[in-house]
Amino acid sequence: MPIPHSGRLDVSFSPAFTNPGRFVTDNAANIRTSGANVAEFTVSELSNAIKRALEEGFGYVRLRGEVSGYRGPHASGHCYFALKDDKAKIEAVVWRGVWGKLKIRPEEGMEVIATGKISSFPGSSKYQIVIEALEPAGLGALMAQLEERKRRLAAEGLFDEARKKPLPFLPRVVGIITSPTGAVIRDMLHGFEERCPTHVVVWPVRVQGEGCAAEVAAAVRGFNAIPPGGPIPRPEVLIVARGGGSLEDLWGFNDEIVVRAVAQSRLPVISAVGHETDWTLIDLAADARAPTPTKAAEWAVPKYSECREANQKLALRLAIAARRLLEAGRTHLKAAARGLPRADDLVALPRQRFDAAEKRLGRALLANTRAHAMRLATCAVRLSPHLMSRGLERCQRRLGELWSRGTAALTRIAVLRRTRFERTSSRARPQMLANRLDGKRRDLAGLAKLLASLSYQSVLQRGYALVRDAEGAMIRAAAAISAGDRLEIEFADGRLAAQAIDGDRSKPAQPPDPRPASLGAASPPHGRRGPGQGSLF
Numbered sequence: 242m243p244i245p246h247s248g249r250l251d252v253s254f255s256p257a258f259t260n261p262g263r264f265v266t267d268n269a270a271n272i273r274t275s276g277a278n279v280a281e282f283t284v285s286e287l288s289n290a291i292k293r294a295l296e297e298g299f300g301y302v303r304l305r306g307e308v309s310g311y312r313g314p315h316a317s318g319h320c321y322f323a324l325k326d327d328k329a330k331i332e333a334v335v336w337r338g339v340w341g342k343l344k345i346r347p348e349e350g351m352e353v354i355a356t357g358k359i360s361s362f363p364g365s366s367k368y369q370i371v372i373e374a375l376e377p378a379g380l381g382a383l384m385a386q387l388e389e390r391k392r393r394l395a396a397e398g399l400f401d402e403a404r405k406k407p408l409p410f411l412p413r414v415v416g417i418i419t420s421p422t423g424a425v426i427r428d429m430l431h432g433f434e435e436r437c438p439t440h441v442v443v444w445p446v447r448v449q450g451e452g453c454a455a456e457v458a459a460a461v462r463g464f465n466a467i468p469p470g471g472p473i474p475r476p477e478v479l480i481v482a483r484g485g486g487s488l489e490d491l492w493g494f495n496d497e498i499v500v501r502a503v504a505q506s507r508l509p510v511i512s513a514v515g516h517e518t519d520w521t522l523i524d525l526a527a528d529a530r531a532p533t534p535t536k537a538a539e540w541a542v543p544k545y546s547e548c549r550e551a552n553q554k555l556a557l558r559l560a561i562a563a564r565r566l567l568e569a570g571r572t573h574l575k576a577a578a579r580g581l582p583r584a585d586d587l588v589a590l591p592r593q594r595f596d597a598a599e600k601r602l603g604r605a606l607l608a609n610t611r612a613h614a615m616r617l618a619t620c621a622v623r624l625s626p627h628l629m630s631r632g633l634e635r636c637q638r639r640l641g642e643l644w645s646r647g648t649a650a651l652t653r654i655a656v657l658r659r660t661r662f663e664r665t666s667s668r669a670r671p672q673m674l675a676n677r678l679d680g681k682r683r684d685l686a687g688l689a690k691l692l693a694s695l696s697y698q699s700v701l702q703r704g705y706a707l708v709r710d711a712e713g714a715m716i717r718a719a720a721a722i723s724a725g726d727r728l729e730i731e732f733a734d735g736r737l738a739a740q741a742i743d744g745d746r747s748k749p750a751q752p753p754d755p756r757p758a759s760l761g762a763a764s765p766p767h768g769r770r771g772p773g774q775g776s777l778f
Contacts, residue, residue, distance in 0.1 A: 288363030416476030432538035453493030458502035513537035
């Protein structure tokens with residue numbers, strides 16, 4: 242970034258820096274002739290002197306070249322790029338305050354004409370042009386840029402006919418985006434006066450120059466953001482209008498943000514920018530393109546007289562169609578009436594069937610009455626009081642017999658139950674219970690003696706011992722014991738813990754003892770071994 246100069250040096254360099262080549266030659270000659278008497282300068286002083294010489298020697302220039310190395314504005318707001326042709330290249334800078342005032346934005350490879358002053362950046366010893374105005378280099382460059390942008394946006398589908406929305410026939414509210422001071426808005430409002438009554442909402446924007454594209458895009462989005470039923474009526478159709486002009490004047494309506502805003506609008510948009518021969522990218526993205534702003538007003542709202550005339554024509558067509566329909570219906574009805582039979586013929590046969598049914602009905606009622614009378618007489622004979630009395634007597638006799646039989650049965654059952662109870666009570670006398678208890682006690686004592694004789698405890702009383710492992714399981718053979726195993730030996734008078742050591746296992750195993758398996762080998766009392774008995778200790 243160039244460092245701004247804070248002041249002029251005390252030494253005047255104007256004669257030398259009017260011709261930089263002469264300054265170098267004169268200094269070289271002075272150094273050779275006068276030696277150490279030549280004034281010394283610091284690098285900063287010399288760089289600033291060169292900077293002033295460039296600014297005073299060239300001033301403002303118009304420079305034509307191709308934009309190179311454009312990456313957009315820097316974080317500081319300044320913009321840096323370069324201008325080049327086929328033989329040379331010069332650095333360019335646009336300050337933040339000037340960037341917002343440019344008519345066009347630089348793009349990579351775009352040929353432009355830059356107006357600014359030549360300066361230098363002492364920090365890197367580079368000269369540069371400080372741009373204050375930027376314009377395209379001729380109409381051809383603008384058209385090339387326009388065609389490239391049109392191709393790119395068309396590839397995204399922004400100009401497809403399938404996405405265009407139909408215009409409402411009779412909108413109640415129309416939104417207009419245009420300049421409030423131009424002749425366009427007056428012509429459009431005058432056109433609305435001659436047509437059907439409608440409410441017009443104008444969104445004022447700039448239609449040319451810096452900020453035009455941003456304001457138009459914001460207006461389109463703003464109309465779409467108005468909620469229905471709010472204090473500001475929501476339009477049903479939008480009109481973007483501007484009078485004619487050159488390509489540079491209409492360039493704001495070719496901006497990408499305007500095209501995208503129109504393409505994304507949920508409300509139908511009519512483009513009325515320029516005259517019939519003018520065209521912009523917004524015309525391709527809009528739902529309809531009017532040749533003039535006045536024509537756009539005619540498209541948005543129909544003319545009252547035309548609507549009235551069309552209504553009258555439709556009413557006349559409706560009356561004629563209704564009359565023709567009535568005539569056709571009357572003719573068809575007459576033809577159908579001729580094919581229908583007379584009313585007397587239609588009711589003659591049903592009347593005859595009715596008369597026959599009437600005759601049969603009288604005879605049927607009489608026969609039915611006689612049949613019911615005979616049935617009633619038969620039932621009356623069967624329901625005489627004498628027959629009912631005899632039936633009642635039979636039922637009473639039957640009931641008495643059943644009562645006698647029930648009483649006798651209950652008596653026999655009671656006697657049987659009483660006899661069984663007396664027998665049971667005689668068996669339960671105290672002496673008999675005592676005798677039975679003594680018998681059971683003797684049986685229990687005998688079983689206890691038998692259990693004692695068969696228990697392994699009696700074997701232990703005779704001097705034997707029972708060996709168990711650490712888990713309490715009985716051990717039957719010495720081969721099941723390994724050296725170091727923990728053992729438990731049970732004697733008749735208690736148990737001892739022991740540990741096995743390696744002994745002599747060369748002798749064959751003894752045959753199993755025919756005595757119960759729970760008994761171990763017999764051992765002399767008090768832990769002494771008998772002859773031929775091995776030891777585990």
